[in-house]
Amino acid sequence: MKVKDRVAPLTESAGSGGAGSGGVPKPSLFESDGFQYYTVVDKDPLITPAEFSLRIGGLVEKSRTFTFADLQQLPRTRLVRDFQCVTGWRVKKVAWEGVLLRELLNAAGMQASAGALQFLSSDGAYTESLTVEQAMRDDVLVADSLFGQAITPRHGGPVRLFVGPMYGYKSLKWLKEIAATAEVKPGYWEVRGYDVDAWVGKSNGRSDLPT
Known part of the structure; x- marks a missing residue:
């Protein structure tokens, strides 16, 4: 299947200290690819592609469930973007591949009363949110490939969210469920002081x- 490339201009980091950093756990390791690793639970979920499923429900016309194989059959997009953490580190030229989030939302059909999406992780603790307008952007991806390889559990695989223009905490790992809601529900770090947008x-x- 043809993959549509969306390569953004890549930039150097010019960050300075940020608000709310006091509540962030220290990374447990530094990955060789430049990513620092954070978790809010004791153990990463271990989900194989064969076991994976993604449910879309809430304020939709028809609830949908997508398997890993289903995602492979949908139009594919490749995004190359810098990945910026709110704590200050940045990984340049990260290549993600997957399905635009809006493809899945359109398949379920958003009800007129839906104003936001809530994302739930298989870790049972982490949640995130976007407005419907944000979710429909062409740089928001349900990703299953990182640097041309399957996404490892350590990086949030087999499937995770990637929100290109926002700080890394919006890119929820171990994506399990998407619920369309009337209003934004602040996510795990947002109820602890981080910005929703x-x-x-x-x-x-x-x-x-x-x-």
Whole structure:
């Protein structure tokens, strides 16, 4: 299947100290690919592609469930973007591949009363949110490939969210469920003081260059 490339201009980090960083756990390791690793639970979920399923429900016309194989049959998009963490580190030229979130939302059909999406992780603790308008962007991806390889559990695989223009905490790992809601429901870190609209360089008291 043909993959549509969406390669954004890549930038150097120009960040300064950010608000709310006091509540962030220290990373347990530094990955060789430049990513620092954070978790809010004791043990990562271990889900194989064969076991994976993603449910879309809530304020939709028809609830849908997608398997890993289903995602492979949908139009594919490749995004190359810098990945910026709100704590200050940045990984340049990260190549993600998957399905645009809006493809899945359109398949379920958004009800007129739906104004936001809530994302739930298989870790049982982490949640995130976007407005419907944000979710329909062409740089928001349900990703199953990182640097041309299957996404490992350590990186949130087999399937995770990638929100290109926002800080990394919006890119929920181990994606399990999407619920369409009337209003935004603040996510795990947002109820702990982080900004809900986490645009890189325009939120959380930081001045990073956009991704």
